[in-house]
Amino acid sequence: MFLKTVARLASLLRQVVWPRPFPGIGRYLYRLVVLLLFLPLFLLLQLFNWLGLLLDEVLFRAYRCIEVREPWFVLGVPRSGTTFMHRLLASDPANTTFSTWECLFAPSITQRYFFRGIGAVDRRIGRPLARSLGWVERRALAWIEDVHPMSLDAPEEDYLTFLPLLCCFVLVVPFPEADWVWRMGTFDRDLDDAERARLMRWYGRCLQKHLYVHGEHKTLLSKNASFAGMAGSLVETFPDARLVICERDALHVIASQFNSIESGRRFFGYAPHDDHFRGRLLDCLAFYYENLARVHADLPDDRAVQVSLWELSRDTRRIVETINARFGRALAAQTDAALAEYENRSSPIRPARVPDLERWGIDATDVGHRFSAWRHEEEVRL
DSSP: OHHHHHHHHHHHHHHHHSOSSOOOHHHHHHHHHHHHHHHHHHHHHHHHHHHHHHHHHHHOGGGGGOOOOSOEEEEESTTSSHHHHHHHHHTSTTEEOOBHHHHHHOOSHHHHHHHHHHHHHHHHTTOHHHHHHHHHHHHHSGGGTTTSOOOTTSBOOGGGGGGGGTOOGGGGTTOTTOHHHHHHHTHHHHSOHHHHHHHHHHHHHHHHHHHHHHOTTSEEEEEOSGGGGGHHHHHHHSTTOEEEEEEOOHHHHHHHHHHHHHHHHHHTTOOSOOHHHHHHHHHHHHHHHHHHHHHHHTSOTTTEEEEEHHHHHHSHHHHHHHHHHHTTOOOOHHHHHHHHHHHHHOOOOOOOOOOOOGGGTOOHHHHHHHTGGGOOHHHHHO
């Protein structure tokens, strides 16, 4: 895996120095500066992660004996309520899920114990480090709050555990030429059996490490919108998995997805209208819907629950109670409290408006036909 990662790194470096197609001298110089600042820091972090992962094989090899039993996967198309659902289900102490800091800075057991040790010392001397990190976090993550609420301690998408392999789907934003990253979005369709097996083995090891630290008696809870493209591989790798499949009207998903990545593409110097990028992202979104429908059809009712954003936003408690009942779990007191808190502070739901797709060069009529099977009548009427 490491040698393949080195080959991917060489490709990323080529994309920095000589992008195809050439974007023009102005954009090229801007992107060169931004990526030359971003890439070394990113690679140093991944080297730190690789060191921790290597030490795990020496110090904590027993993690390989842990069985990932009946994991819960919150899947769905992007911008369909997966984050909200994930955080509600994560409130149940019987579940354990990755936090942001674990995904980014501590995918290994070694790193987690290392940072826990630092945290223990920090608490004994009055938490100066924790307060400083909180200050930095509030300022560093403020820009993404409207797109994806984020904090270091919050439950987060564990697709970030693919970052050390340079395979995480988020990398299509700074490196849209990386074909292997795009194939992560269409995982079940476009990867050969050997590559799928290698990547699922890596992911399975990451889940085992997490349970080693947090307790193998707990249920692993995972949420990833980009895993919609690997739903079949997840069920194959974890044959007793439970799926929560979140859905939303396709046109609203498309508009929200393009809107959410617009600032990132602008930051890395990419033109807002890029036919190739737009086509590939729309292909991914279409496959997400198709793949989730296929996998859902093959699973019994006690293994998969499908939830539309429309239903989730209007009848949250009933939806969460249904999921727990289907999966053989009583509603935890902590989840009941989280639901009550949401019900007390939630504002009236405003009608959705028809999204404007033309700003990204998308023909609404064309995608309306292509995604017609995934239009939700409630949102269409609005």
